[in-house]
Every structure is written in C-alpha cells, then in structure tokens.
Amino acid sequence: MALRNPISHVCKHALSSSSSRASAVSHFVCSRQSMPRRRAMATVVPPVTQDATSSKGPTAMVFMNMGGPSTTDEVGDFLSRLFADADLIPLGRLQSYLGPLISRRRTPKIQKQYAAIGGGSPIRKWSEYQSSEMCKILDQISPETAPHKPYVAFRYANPLTEDMYAQLLKDGFGGGKGGRAVAFTQYPQYSCSTTGSSLNELWKWRTRLEGKGSNTDPSGSITWSVIDRWPVHPGLVEAFAQNIEAQLATYTPETRKDVVLLFSAHSLPMSVVNRGDTYPAEVAATVYNVMQRLKFSNPYRLCWQSQVGPSAWLGAQTSDTVQEYVKKGQTDLVLIPIAFTSDHIETLYELDQEVIHEAGHPGVKRAESLNGNRVFIEALADIAFKHLQSGESCSRQMGLRCQGCKSERCLESKRFFVGQENLLAVR
Template sequence: MTFRSPFAIPRLVTSATFGTRPLARSCVAHSRIQRSNLATVVPPVTQDATGSKGPTAMVFMNMGGPSTTGEVEDFLSRLFADGDLIPLGRFQPYLGPLIARRRTPKIQKQYADIGGGSPIRKWSEYQCAEMCKLLDKMSPETAPHKPYVAFRYAAPLTETMYNQLLEDGFGNGKGGRAVAFTQYPQYSCSTTGSSLNELWKWRNRLEGKRANGEEDPTGSIQWSVIDRWPTHPGLVEAFAQNIEAQLKTYPEEKRSQVILLFSAHSLPMDVVNRGDPYPAEVAATVHAVMQRLKFSNPYRLCWQSQVGPKAWLGAQTQDTVMEYVKRGQSDLILVPIAFTSDHIETLYELDLEVMEEANSPGVKRAESLNGNPVFIQGLADIAHEHLRKEEPCSAQMTLRCQRVPQRSLPGTEKVLRW
C-alpha cells in the first residue's frame, strides 16, 4: 500500500533505501496472467442522472499506476518526489529523479509482464461511474452525481481532476459540492493522507489561498471526505464471497482446512511507530471478513512488499507461503485485503512472484474486487450515508499521525488533521 517493491530505492540512498530481489518467470506464469482480470472487458457505463438539487462530484482518490509502459518514468518521478510517501529529506529534489530514471527499465519490464500497464485506472473509472448511477437513484436530492478519479502519481492527476471540476461548472463562484472518497479502505498518513494533502494544495492554487479558520471564498467548491471504511458490510461481503468462490475449487473434504492468507502492503516500522492507524484497520477488515465466514478456515494476516534493510511490519507474505508449503500445507488462498482492484501488487507480486515460487497447484488467489457488483453497491451505500449525514469527515480524522504536517480542506479545518 505505501511502498511498492518495484519502486525500490537503490542502495545509494541512506537509511531509507529499498531493493527488490530478481525473479525468474516462466511462460506458464505469463499465460496465467493473460487469463487474469487484466484482460476482462469492462462493461459500458451509462449515466442515469435523476437529480433535482445536484450536481455532486464524487472523486475517487488512489495512488494510481501507469496505464502504459511509456508512462512508467513519469509515474516513478512523481512517486519519489512525494515526501509523505518516501521521505528523502532535503536531497529529495535531486535523488527522486535519479532514482526514477534508474528504476524505469526494470519497472517497465514488470508492467509488460502483466499486459503492458496497470488496470487500476480502468477499474477506478468504472467503479466510480457505476457507483454514481446507483447514487442517482438512492439520493435524488444530491443528484446528478458526477464521477471523477484523482490519482496521486499517474494520470488522471489531482491537478487534472480539479481543473476538470472547474470546467464542469464547480467552483469559480458557482459553488457546488464535492466528496473526496479515498479508495484506500484502511487509512494511512502516507497514502490517504498524501492524497488529501495534494488535493488541499491544488484547491489553494486553483481556488485561492486561504488561512485556516478563514471563511471560504464565495462560490468555492464545498468539500467533504470519506477517509476510511475498513469494516463496511459491503466491503466485507464482497471479500467473503470471493473467498467462498475460490474455496469451492478445492475438494469438499479438504475445503475447511484451506488456509486463508490475507495479504496487505507492509509499512516500515518507523511509520507504524509514529502512530499510523493502518495496521489496526487492516486487522479490523480481516476480523470482519472472518466473522462473516463464521471462522470456517484457519487464517493469518501477512504483509507484502517489504524491501531494503529497514525493519518492516511482518510476517512477509512470500516467506509465509513458502514456510507453509515446506510443511506440506500447500492448500492456501491469498486474499489481497487492502486493495480495491487489480494492479501490480496483485498481478505481478502475488501472481508471478509469490505463486510461481510456491510452485504448488494448491496455492491460489481470491478474485480482486474489480467490477464486483456487491462491492460497487457497498461503495454507493458508503457514499449515500456520508451525503445523508452531511459530515465533513469521520471522527477519526480529528487525530493525526505524529510528526505529520497538519493540512485541511476548506470547511473542515476544525476536524481534519492528516
């Protein structure tokens, strides 16, 4: 979630260094990827606006990923320039571009291995548009709901999204409401926090600078935030159904003994120790899913993408899988519990690195959420409740991670601290 191993910082960087291990890939694994969700045709979207008092902009925020191999260097350059995600100190403006250039060829190869780019934009745009169709019927008083996607490091960038809002008639003296809807279900200061900081920056640049506590400029966009939703019933149900579907592929007599390995992106321990709520919220998601499954199977929470010499949250997914396989417990289902769609962490790291190294037919992965209608209905339910309550954010957003700058969107200064 926070740091992706293919973006590893070379050894020339001091204590923040990261690295990856090489991988030998087979044509069998490549064939498996060609049959993956990356090739799934996205159903067409038609907007069904039934509103009377709208519009309401619904903005999905995520890290993003390069849609083509040609976008990889720009993606890496933005990623390594983000001090919220990868703090490199005062040398960041110099080290960031250098690292991006050195990493680009390797990362381009990895994206080529999963079909030529990340599918995260395709799925994010589809999920947001389908959610808005449901919201138009569920909340006609705030319709039409207009779908937007704002990625932190890849197109469409936050700046692009904000300019599109202005072109579409929001702000610039016309007012209008917008909801920043994080697509990281579990909050981290380095992911959701970074995306919100970027949104705050572009709001100030494009709609006028303002000091905390100052009244909103007349006719500016009125923002609110859906900042976390780790145990929402729609999210839990979608994960549970995908796990149940994969369990059915095992012989009935073995089914209850299949180990469920929930895998989330790890965090460096110095991030965890500053009070970041992400580990606790990921654990809450896992527990909620297992409650829904009535604890039918043994399970573990493990963490993927650890890189470099620093201490990270563990145990690591790849090490955990190999340990179970060595013990003869080779019936395992990997569940990407912190991701809302397929991207490089699922299609490359889990499908190619982890599953190929395990080399066991019993090691499988649960389907990603992607176009799951249960999940999309859950998104609509979350947004509907948020609009109904008319709250700027969750109560939990009043707490900030220690040693993280405080910034806030207009109208939320007294409560938002990310």
C-alpha cells in the same frame, strides 16, 4: 457489456424519504449478493454543470487512489512521482536526490513487470467503471444531490489530482459558482502514506486553483467533504467473503477446511508505523470482520507485501510467509489482497507471477480482486449515500493527527477538510 440496472426492481415510491432510501440501499446489498458477477468495461459519462437542477446537486464524486501507469511509457513518470512523495516513502533530507536516482534505476525493471501483465495497469479502467456505476445508483437513491458526476484522481499516474481539479472547474464546479464535491478514498483503510498523501495533494491544488479561501466564507469555491476510511463496511466485508468462498470451493471437500487464508496488504515503513499510523489496525479490523462473516471456517494470517528499500518495513512479508508454509508442508494457501479495491501490479504481477509462481505448488491460489464485483459497487453507493446524508465533512478520526506527526502540511490539510463542515451546514 453494461451491467443490468441494479435498482430497476425497486418501486419509485421507495425513494421518497431518507429512511426508505436507506432501506433501499441496504436491500440492494443484501438481495443481490448471490447474483453472478460479470465483468464490464468503463462507460463514458457525460459531464454535468452547475446549472443542473436539484435541491442540493449536482455532486462531484471523486475516487482517489495511488493509480498506476496505463502504458509502459508512463512508468518513469509514475515512479518519479512515487519516490518523490515523502508521505509514502520517507527518505529523509536526501529525498530530492535519492527519489529520482531510485526511480531511474527501477524504471527498466518495472516496465518489464507491466509488460508482463498486458502493458499497463488496469486500475484506471476499474476506477472509472466503479465510480460510474456507483453514481448511477446514487442518482436513484439520492435524487436531491443528483446528478452525481464521477471523477478519478490518482496520486502518481494519470489522471493526476491537478488534472481532475481543472476538469471540475471546466465542468462548472467552483470558480465562483460553488458546488459540492466528495473526495472518496479508494484505500478502505486509512494511512497517512496513502489517503493522507492524496488528501494533502488535493488540498494543495485546491489552494492553488481556488485560493486559500475560508471555511466560513464559501466565496463561490467548491465545498469539499471526505470519505476517508471504511474498513469494516458490511458490503466490503461481504464482497471479500464471497470471493474467498468461491476460491475455497475449488479445493476438495476433504481439504477445504484446512486451507490457510493469507490476507495480504501493502506494507509500510516501520518509521510510519511507529509514528502512530492507523493503517495496521484498520487492515486487521477488515480481516477480523471478514473472518467473522466466514464463521472462522479456516486458519488465517495477515501478512504484508511490496517492501521497497533496505529500511525496516512492517512484516511478516507475504513472499516469505508463503515460502515458509510450503517448506513446512502447508501447501494449500489462498492469498487475499485485502487492502486493494481492484487488480494492479501488486496483484497481477507480485502475487500471481512472483509469489504464487515461486511457491511451485498448485494448492497456492489467489482470491479474485473486487474489480467489477456488484456487491462491492453497491457497498460504495451505500457508503456514499450515508455520507451525503450525514452532513459531516469527514470522520472524527481524520481530525486527529498521529502521535508523532510533525508535518505542517498535514496539519493545514486536516484543518481545511474538518472546517468544511461549516459550509455543509448551510447548503
């Protein structure tokens, strides 16, 4: 079922200026936080073309994420791409040999895991739904950049970045016609292994499909900007906080205040952390802001999940943390997937069917994922609206490389996206 139009109660004259539109966005996030959430399936959105009329539109809004196989048959290709990506899993000079070897050996096991959660990842369904609903809001609050066309680009699963870019060109963006696109990372906290890898892939396909071009001569190619991180946005924080409060309400009033909140995020190899990656600090910032919103009502810890391989990874591991607390008699625990914007294998299988099941205690539970959370979707619209109004091509942070970065591809990618601000200024 489609969700009710979230802005039907806002007067049209409230959209007549930038200041009033910004107030309207804030009003959506604040006024609807207490409304009940309903699940909905992705809707089909008709394509837009460059002959659509508005002062600065149309605008392509590209949701970027790791992605996941939608069927068990796609698992092998998904793992092959994942283990071939040195930005995510650095295997050194033997990457081209070890990557395929590891992916082949893990495919049968991972296929069973996806079969156990329904035969595939729901991340595509939720990504398409979230982007579509966000664009509906943007069409109302930012008419000068409308219509807003939702796209999804996954790093390791369909729809792949190159397929998304080909669809952009087919829909009339670029290819001599110009147009604007926003790469909106769905990793709220920046990491070179996630956001960085996705943007490097986008830059690669931009170069292949539209040429190297120039940041001073648009020559009819797409003008890109990037929303590269948003770890402490108030709407993101509010959505997490409401989901935590809903799970805490399932405990008795006598035990509720002693429930331990375990925020869980995907781990990183320590080689990436020691290089200077900002991800651990940004995840911690999200956690602290959520706890501030909750008025530090409960004890809490941050832990890390999904370690792969024998090398050192950032810890403490989520599975070990839960087991140790249960052994010590702390059996009321709420797991919160703090770095994910929807359900996928790490929540539905790793947390629900491994960590919680192995804990063997009914007091160990998980907060609901963001999925179709209306507060979250309105937060996405607010982030996108402010980005479109800012005239910036990316954050100031994105232009600064990690202290130990040696990647020339990363350098060229960052130069490209930072330099796109020259083109935004003349749009």
